[in-house]
Structure formats: C-alpha cells, structure tokens
Amino acid sequence: MPGIFQLAADNLVSPIILSFLLGLIAALGRSDLNFPEAIAKGLSIYLLFAIGFKGGVSVSGHGLDGKLVAALGAGVMLSLSLPVAAFALLRAMARLSVTDAAAIAAHYGSISIVTFVAATSLLAGQGIAAEGYMVAVAAAMEAPAIVSALWIVVARGGGGKRMSADLWREILLNGSIVLLIGSFVIGWMTGQGGLNEIGGLFVEPFKGVLCLFLLDMGLVAGRGLRTNRSTLSLRLVAFGIVMPVVGALAGLIFGIVLGLSQGGVVLMMVLSASASYIAVPAAMRVALPEANPALSLTLSLGVTFPFNLTLGIPLYMAAAEIAAGGNF
Amino acid sequence: MPGIFQLAADNLVSPIILSFLLGLIAALGRSDLNFPEAIAKGLSIYLLFAIGFKGGVSVSGHGLDGKLVAALGAGVMLSLSLPVAAFALLRAMARLSVTDAAAIAAHYGSISIVTFVAATSLLAGQGIAAEGYMVAVAAAMEAPAIVSALWIVVARGGGGKRMSADLWREILLNGSIVLLIGSFVIGWMTGQGGLNEIGGLFVEPFKGVLCLFLLDMGLVAGRGLRTNRSTLSLRLVAFGIVMPVVGALAGLIFGIVLGLSQGGVVLMMVLSASASYIAVPAAMRVALPEANPALSLTLSLGVTFPFNLTLGIPLYMAAAEIAAGGNF
Amino acid sequence: MPGIFQLAADNLVSPIILSFLLGLIAALGRSDLNFPEAIAKGLSIYLLFAIGFKGGVSVSGHGLDGKLVAALGAGVMLSLSLPVAAFALLRAMARLSVTDAAAIAAHYGSISIVTFVAATSLLAGQGIAAEGYMVAVAAAMEAPAIVSALWIVVARGGGGKRMSADLWREILLNGSIVLLIGSFVIGWMTGQGGLNEIGGLFVEPFKGVLCLFLLDMGLVAGRGLRTNRSTLSLRLVAFGIVMPVVGALAGLIFGIVLGLSQGGVVLMMVLSASASYIAVPAAMRVALPEANPALSLTLSLGVTFPFNLTLGIPLYMAAAEIAAGGNF
Amino acid sequence: MDTHPAKRVEIIIEAVMERHLTQALSEAGVTGFTVLPVMGGSGRSGEWSREGQVGRASGMVAVICLIRPERLDTLLDAAFAVVERHIGVVCITDAQVLRAERF
Amino acid sequence: MDTHPAKRVEIIIEAVMERHLTQALSEAGVTGFTVLPVMGGSGRSGEWSREGQVGRASGMVAVICLIRPERLDTLLDAAFAVVERHIGVVCITDAQVLRAERF
Amino acid sequence: MDTHPAKRVEIIIEAVMERHLTQALSEAGVTGFTVLPVMGGSGRSGEWSREGQVGRASGMVAVICLIRPERLDTLLDAAFAVVERHIGVVCITDAQVLRAERF
C-alpha cells in the first residue's frame, strides 16, 4: 500500500492543506493574523453556493440515476445513528456528562462541508468521478444528528429541550442547509447553460477561495486549541481520531451497499467521518445550553478536521479503492 | 407575441433570477441565511465599478456618437418628471400623506442600478448591443428625482427641508454616483488596454457576483416584506406594478425620440421603470424624516424590483423590439 | 530622457493609478463613498497572499541563485539604517520632537507592500523580470526599522518603551509579515503545480483587486489629508518627497552591489523608497504612544505613497535602466 | 431640556438567543430595543472572539432597552426566562431620557 | 484612584444623521465622542437589521459622549436640534471618569 | 427579580492595546469582560473612522466590565496602568446586575 502514503504526502503539499497549516501555526504562535468575521462568512457563502450549484449542474447533466433517494435515505440514517455510536464511545473512552457527550455526538453525526469540499477537490485532482447529488446527501446529513442527540439526552434523563416546532424550523432552515439545497436546485434547473453563465466566478477561482477559507479555519482552530487546551483530555483527542475512522467505515459500508461509484463511496465516507462546526454548534447552544461549547468545537475543529484533511481523506480514498477492487 | 412569454420563461430560469427567488423564499420562510453587511456593500462596490468601467471602455471604443449629451438631458428630464407622475398616481390610487407620497415618488423617479445591470446581462445574452454611455445616463438619473420630490412637498405645504447647499452636496456626492461616474471615466480613459489589465476581475466573474448580490437582495426584500407586510395595502402593491410600466412607456418614447439603438431603448425603459433602493432612501431620511421609510423601501425592493426582474425586463424588450420594427 | 516622462505619463493613465486618484478626489470632495473595514482587510489579505505565493512559485521555478541570503541581509541593513537617515533629515528639515521624528523615521525604514505590488505590476507590464525572492526581502524589511527607531528614542533620552520580549513577538508575528512569509513558503513548496491549482483566483483577477484596494487607499488617504491638513507643515511635505528619493538611492546602490537584475534593482529601490502604513503605525502606537499618529500616517499615506505611485516608480525604473546601461 | 427618569437595561447574551430574547421582550410589551454587535469577551466559560468565525455558536450580542422604571420588573422577568439557562449578563442602570412619550 | 463626576450621554440615531449630529456636537463645544455600530433594533417604526443591507437608510449608530455635568444642557440642546425630527433616543446616566482633565 | 449592586466600567482604548488591557485585567482578577467594536470618534487627537482601514493603528475598542463594587479599585488600578500613556477614556457607572454569583 505505498499508494496511500504517496497520496497522503502529495495531499500534504497541496496549497489547500498548507494554507490550513499556516493558519494553525500562526494562531498557535500567537500572531495577530486574522480574518474579519464578515470575510469568513462571505467565503463560506461562496463555497456553499459553488459546491451546491456545481452538484446540481452535474445532476442535470448525468441525470438522476435513481439512487438519489436511496442515498438521501442512507445519509439520514447515518446522521441519525452515528451519534449513538459516538455517544457510546465517548461514555466509554472519556468520562463526560450525558449532556456534554450528547452534544459532541451531535457534531459527529452531522457533517463538515469544508471537509467534503476538500475531498471533492482531491478526487477531481485524481480524475475520480463522483455523483453530483452527494451534495444533496451532505445537506440531508446536517440536521438529523441533532434530533438524535437530543433524543439521547431525553432518554438518559439529562434534561435538554424537547424538540419544539420552533426548534425544528430553526434547525431545518439553518442558513447553510438552505444555501446548499437552494444552489443545488438552481444548478439543477439551469444546468450547463447556467454553469457557462456564472462559472467564471464559481469554477476557476474556487480552489483559491478554498485556500483562503482553510487559512482562516486554521487560524480559528489554532486559537481554539490555544485557548481551550485545558479542556481537551488525551482520551478526548483519541476519540477525535477514532470516531472519524468509525464513521468512515460506516460510510464505506453504506456506500458500497448503495452501489455508489468509487468517488461517491469516498464522499460518503468523508461525510460520515467529518464533524460539524457551523450548524450543530449553534443548534446545541439553543437546545443544550448546559453543554460546554468549547469542548465540542475544539474537538471538531482542532482535532478531527485536521486529521481528516491531512490523513483521513487519503486513507478513505485508499480504502474505497481497495473495496472497489473487491479485495476485501 | 409568443416571443415575450418565451423570453420571460427563459429569463425566469436564469441563475440570476433564481438566486433572487432563493433569497426571497429563504427570508419569507424565516431562514437565518444572511449576508454580512460588509459583504453586501463589497459586492455593490464591485458591481458599480464593473458596470461603470465597462460602460466607459465601450464609449472609448465606439466613440461618442454625439447623442450622449442629449441622452443625459433626457435622463435628467425623466428623473425630474417621473416623480410628478408617480405622486399624482399615488394620490389617486392610495390615500397617502403628501410626505409619504412624495418620498415614494422620489424613489420611482430615480433608478435601480441592479435592475439596469440585470437588463444589460439579458441584452448581452441575446446579443443585442446598447450604448455604453447608458451607464452615465443611469448616474445622471439618480439624483434629480430627489429635488423634484422635495419641490412637490414644499409646493404642497407638506413641510420638508428646503434644499440647502449641504443637502445638495450630500445627494450629488453620494457614494454610488461618485463610484459609477468615476469608474466610467476610468474606463473611458484607459479603454481596451485598461480592460485587458483588469478584465480578469470585472468580466468573467461578473455574472456570478451578480447572482450572489441578487441572492442577498432577495433576502433583504423577503425580510422587508415579512416585517412590513401590514404597511403595504393592495392599492400600493398595484402602484408598484403600474408605475414601472408607466415609467417604461416614458422611457420608450424618450429612447425612440433620441434615436437610441434597440438595446439603448430597452435600457432607457428599464431606468425609467426601476425604483431606487440605495441613494434615494438615504436622502429621504435626511430630507423628509417624517416619511415612513418602510413604505417606500418595501414597495421599491419588495414589489417593483421583483416585477421588473421577472416580467418587466422581458416585456420592455418585447416592446422595444416591436417599436424598432415600426409596428406601432 | 523622454522615456521617463513617457513612462510616467503611461503609468498615470493606468486603471490602478486612476482608481487611487478617484478615491483621493472623492474623499477630498467629501463624498460618503467608503469601503467597509472588513472588505479593506479582505482585499489586503488577498493581495498579501497572492504576492507572497507568486514570489514563492517564482523562486521554486528559477531556483535560488544564492543571492537570497545576501539580499535579505541587505534588506535588513537598509531597514535598520534608513530610519537614522530619516531621523536626521527630519530634525534638520522640520522641527519635530524626538519621539515624533523617530516614529516617522520608523515608517520610512519599513516598506509599503502595495507600492511594491504596484511596481511589480508595472515591471511585468514592461516585460522586465525581477527576482521572485524580492517578496521575502520585502517581508524582511518590515520590522527592523521599528527596532532602529526605538533605539534612537532611547539613545536620545526620548522615553519610549524598551523592546520587551512581548513587543518583539508582537512585531515579528505581525499578521502581514506572517501572511507574506507563509504564502511565500507555500508557493515555494507547491511551485508551478500549486500555481495551476489556485492561479484562477490569484493571477487573472489580481490587477482588478489591486484597483479596488487602491481606490480604498485613495479614500483613506484623502480623508486623512482632509482631517489632518493642519498637522502637515510644508517642511514635512518636502520630507515626504525627499526621503523616498534618498531611500531609492540607497536601494539602487545596494541593488547594484548585490548584482540584482534590473527589475530586482527597481524593487529594492521601491522598497527603500516606500513607507509603511500598516505594520509600523500599529507598532508605534504600542511602543511610542506619545508620538502623534496622524503625523506619520498622513505623511506616509497622503504624501509619500501617491508620490511613489505616480512619479517615483517611473523615476526609479529610469534610474535603474541608466545604471544597468552603465551610463553613470 | 426636559428629561425623564428611565431604566437602561443592557443584556449581553449569546447570539443564537437574540431572536428568542427579542421575541420574549416583545411579548412582555417592551416596545423598543437596540442590538449592538460584540467582538469578543471573557467569562467563566473562557475567552472568545468573533474574528474569522463563520458559525454563530460562539458569539454574543448586547441588547439595550430603555424603559419606564415601573416596567422594569416585567422586562427582567421576560429576559430572565430566556437568559436563565444560557450564558449572559444583565445590567441595569438609572438613566434619564429625552422624549419620554416614546417609551 | 481619583475619579470625577461626569455625564454619559448615549444618542442612538439614524446612520444618515451621524455626520449632522457630530457636527452639531462639535459646534456646541463637545470635544469628544465615540461612535459604536448598531446591528439592529425595534421601535415604534418597526423592526430593522443591518444584515445584508447596502444602503444606509435603515440603520442607526450609537454616539457616546462623556462630559462634565455643567455642560450637559448645551449638549442636549445641540443633540435635540438634530434628533428632533428624526428617529432616535437619547439617554443620560451619571458616571465617574478617570483623567478629568481630558473632558 | 433579585438584583445586586455592581459597577459598570467602560474603557474605550486603542485597538492595539486591547490584548494588553485584557491581560492586565485578568491578572488583576477580573473574571469577565465584553469587547464592543467602535466605528469612529473624535477627541483631542482629532477625528477618526475605521472605514476602509486595514491597519489597526487608528481604531479603538470598548471594553465593558461588570464587577462587584468592592473590586472597583483593583480594576481601575490595573486599567489605569495600561491606559495611562495611551489614548482612551474610562467611565464608571453604578449598576444592578442579575445573577450576582457570576461576578
């Protein structure tokens, strides 16, 4: 398997990863380099729109191969069930309160869209195709994990708000979900013609914008690690690396069962392996205010995200390739 | 005239319109999707600079065909006279106070640069040329409507500030007017060479930026409609649709009399039909503070802008084509 | 030497210079045109990343020709010694307090990265090559001038903070230095492959972004000139024009001694001639709070920057050409 | 100039709770408030800053209400119901306002 | 630490009127003020938010002035002349300041 | 609702000194503060605005601390040591807070 290491090494010297590392190092070294909040949000709007739109265009081109609904269902199931696994793992590995464990579990059931985007880039760079509708699957996996985690808390008597209609609306109409689905639909409806019109903004400059966004995420992750160092026990860090591998395995199985393309399997693994750091943290502050936000954010952004970005994705790609070759 | 409907239908599935609709729906559905204020302003600076600059470049290429001054004069006259029509219509259709009616009238005499840009895009997509200096006409039409409206208020004894030198400066040196004219001059002076230098930012990515800006405008319009639903009577909504048609007719006549190209006529119609939502609202807050700002903004952004964007522009294009064919 | 005037005239009608002038005129005319702070910062992050990255890529392509270390050393020496010259000149020309003179001197020993970028653009436009590592030299010249100026203050008994470890860290890990060096290293490591990946954002749109940034700088410079008119004596203005020429001369000598290419000599002159307006002003507020910030910022941004941008750079290019031709 | 006694209530609360708070205030009959952005801060749950952040989870806003003194308790009850389980501080100062008819 | 009595005046006013207000304050001899951004709010004229807005028409700023108590009336007269016809609130609190020589 | 007396200290200071100030406050045992952005202002050293600025040299922030009255002097000493040589104002008002156990 020298391929994995080669891939990982190649991956590590891409401008995208190096930008993240630059941010991480700058923040850990206490540089005052930082992005204004408005710019970070602007970059994330760009990325969500671009990835949604291009996914939609790709679906409009290749047509729906009938697996979309099955893939969406699989995504929802993964998002609902992964928090249960994460919760069990957390209770076994780290001694956290029910509330804290459930809050972290919600993050790991949901997804990180930037990890997804980075994986898409890497796949494209390798010339491996993937189903365009995986973007829709990503959107579908954002929220169910929240429901699952709140249900765990209620079942375990840990307090927590029951899902009110208001909370439902707040979660489902979360900006990033709406933007992702909306731009997916726009891409689907306008197809290649739409891409020709607005591709000048969303295609060529895309990777450069991703670089800047990852630089910012490195800065935020580094600052988080520096400030909240004390909250992260070694056991938690271990969880932050074990859990994505567990998730990726689940994603691999679902992906193969669904009969996704090799690229699609990788993306399913990446979605399952990645942990939310935008939608879920906000939802947890509303629904589980007693949970310590520093804990889950530091773990998700400071441990799991860099792990996936550097080692995880190449590993998942290698695993999917082996699986595709049938050499189980 | 099946052409109109085809055109309108084509227009409706462009990424630009769909982005606006996405924003509108998201905001009406109370999603928390939103653009930071700084990003919205940044996008508007980009659009104003790009449209002004490209207008200038086009004038430098084709030369001034002597009609610029006439077109500017026509623009000023339209901007001065349309508020009178709007005021009369408002007093007849909706029972508003003199101040409120005059404030709204000022919005409709002035112009919406995004509507102008969207029309330009549509024309370019259809391969219909238009005079580059129409951008300068747009700039010239921004302010006179304000003067006209204040004059109406004074004439009708509705109070209101008389135009002080200070107010004049504030209106004429409004950021969007200065940016539009300034970049027009830069484009004119640097010509094709300048375009080659900086076209990489202002040409290819342009339509994508317009998409994002319209997404934001949809969000703002939707939020405005949701919050201020109660202020909009049916009569006012009717005005918001009738007035642009009246304006477009005036623009059509002026455009034909001036001997503009078919594209130029369309743009003259669009300018006359559109209602300001940046420069005039701010000026009205200073000069007519008693007018209800929600009224004019909701009408301009929530009714007239979407009407022009979806149905208006194709309608005006069809009308200009018929007029050009001489089939009155 | 008609070449100089031709070059200066050509330079003056570039969109970049005209954008700066537009901003300057708008602000002096009290227009309310302005960029949000977040957008200005976002543009500067883009420019720093782009210029550092492309410098690194160029080094990775041409290889280090062994002169990098010498050039870095020369840059540090210039940055350390120019403040001494500036201080002497200031005490001779304008009657300033030790603190104010030292604070201004620090600005002139350090560099303005936008002036550097503008010169790079102009050189590229003329097809004149320059060493890619000049970006690293620029980064190396940012901070030493601060140390030098603080040393002057202490030597002259002018009070001022001694360099604490904390202050050292703050100066060296300044965001713009970290970003410039970091992106340089990323460019170096990823080379042409990296450029192919992210060039779509950092190459084609570059000059357009520079335009917008200069428009903003014109606005800020104009507002500064308007507000702080009274603090600028004629003697100070004279210093703001003489000092860059002195600096450029020093840069010319160092550049020739180092055996840099003609383009490299021009950049060395530009770095020496330009005055900081981001890193040094902030450091001075921390280390020399008694110095009047309006004085140095207005001089650097309102006098020296426009001088270099319009007349200085063409002058330095002509001087470097004459020197290269050996016609001293 | 005629001034009238009032209470100035400043509630610094998590950004995600802004809508919940302002809704509770409206329901309690508070007719006016102003929301200021917050850049960062520190408290028992550690330090935070909005710099470079995309999500709204770590971030706060400051809501300022000027009200007639006799309405203070109603407001505090409404605010407390929202703030109770959440991160946040509530601070009340005595103030004078112009144009009391507006409150 | 030596503190000195002062008045803290907070004027929340439409963004378009900021320049008009600060000019009036300067003319009234007020030598210092600080302007804070405002994100949104609610009042008799409804709710508003700066999010996604380009124009300055719907938006406010908060201007804070610390002054010596004896100068309060001059300031209020100047501020009121600007605020009078406009949307906005003025709130005065008793305060103590360090370095009174600055005011 | 139960309220408790407290002091509200508002320190408007140069942005470059923010970290220095909050560090000094922490060292003086101040456990909580909130930082508000500032858009512009005017004082003896002239007018300034953050608009379009890249550098942090001309810009201020407002740091708000709510503390128990008996801890005021410690805080002011710490703040003053930082503010002393720098541009900035310090303003103290009497306040009431909910949830005193937090301070």
Ligand SMILES: Nc1ncnc2c1ncn2[C@@H]1O[C@H](COP(=O)(O)O)[C@@H](O)[C@H]1O
């Ligand atoms: N004493 C205080 N004064 C001002 N702001 C505070 C204070 N305590 C807490 N805060 C703010 O409330 C946030 C959360 O506080 P805490 O719940 O103590 O972590 C902090 O990050 C500050 O923004």
Ligand SMILES: Nc1ncnc2c1ncn2[C@@H]1O[C@H](COP(=O)(O)O)[C@@H](O)[C@H]1O
């Ligand atoms: N009682 C209040 N407390 C705080 N801010 C207020 C209050 N009333 C009004 N405001 C602010 O002033 C703006 C305009 O108020 P109004 O004129 O009542 O619509 C509101 O949107 C708020 O930002």
Ligand SMILES: Nc1ncnc2c1ncn2[C@@H]1O[C@H](COP(=O)(O)O)[C@@H](O)[C@H]1O
């Ligand atoms: N009296 C005051 N009230 C409110 N803010 C002030 C006052 N004086 C100064 N400031 C703020 O502190 C900054 C610096 O003040 P100064 O040191 O007087 O130039 C000003 O730009 C204002 O932002």
Ligand code: NA
């Ligand atoms: Na996951």
Ligand code: NA
């Ligand atoms: Na119009």
Ligand code: NA
């Ligand atoms: Na220099």
